[in-house]
Amino acid sequence: MSEPTVDSGPEPTGRSRSAEVRDFARSELFERTFQEGMELVEEAAAWLDGDGRRESKLLSRAAALAYASESMKLTTRLMQVASWLLVQRAVREGDMTPEAACDTRYRLADRAVAAEPSHPDLPIGLIELTVRAERLHDRVLYLDRRMYRDETPEPEANPVLSQLGMLEAAFRT
Template structure:
């Protein structure tokens, strides 16, 4: 299926995917999600630049390395969410067509299953931000899949990838 036909696909009840996207972009759910996402981006940036920077200087070498890794994961996850939300806002404001927003390049990437933060001495502020960002990412991913891939069959679980993921997690400890 090409990108254009994905936007024109018909959902249950005969509605087009583009109509679903337009309706969501104008919804209160979008407004609340957008507000929460942008506030979390600002809060994380402020914490990382302020308290997080001060706390990271007090960490051991191994904890500081874990801090750097986890803060990078946090910012990457939040930027993915913010990008997706900004596409939806562009649809709402008429800066982008709903059909264009249906293109695969605007889809949310799956979040790889991850183990808990990599070091027990990480600042609690970072851990709290990580948990909130993961929950928000998962909700936005669910919205993305529901809006854009509702009629696409779910991929089958790949046992080889599952085993590789478990091995990877075991060797990180």
């Protein structure tokens, strides 16, 4: 007996969203992304607890405040990515159905466009971890939007073809 699928509208490939989610969770791309994400979470935690803690004690009051803010953004971003990756792993391991993984509460939120670091004296280690976390978030967000899109977007009209169509129509009279 096959597993029921949720009708999610037309798919460009004719495949169901559930099949796409299940296939991704079983893919090498997921495995690599999962590994990278979990390693970055561990690396950031170790840095913040070790070198980052030591370096933050040497900062001015303003820089220390910026450090606290940036480290909080970093950990929040990494936890969002890790949560998304863990949902995909739950699908792979059969602990969650692909249909359940489609729930909006498991979607990754857009991130604000990154601004320059909030203080020029922030430790380079924090900045490097933040840049890597933002890149990973952007890749995972792309995967999330591609796999869990609400509907297939209409293809954009080609302005050249539409102009040609209007010209053909005008000269047919």
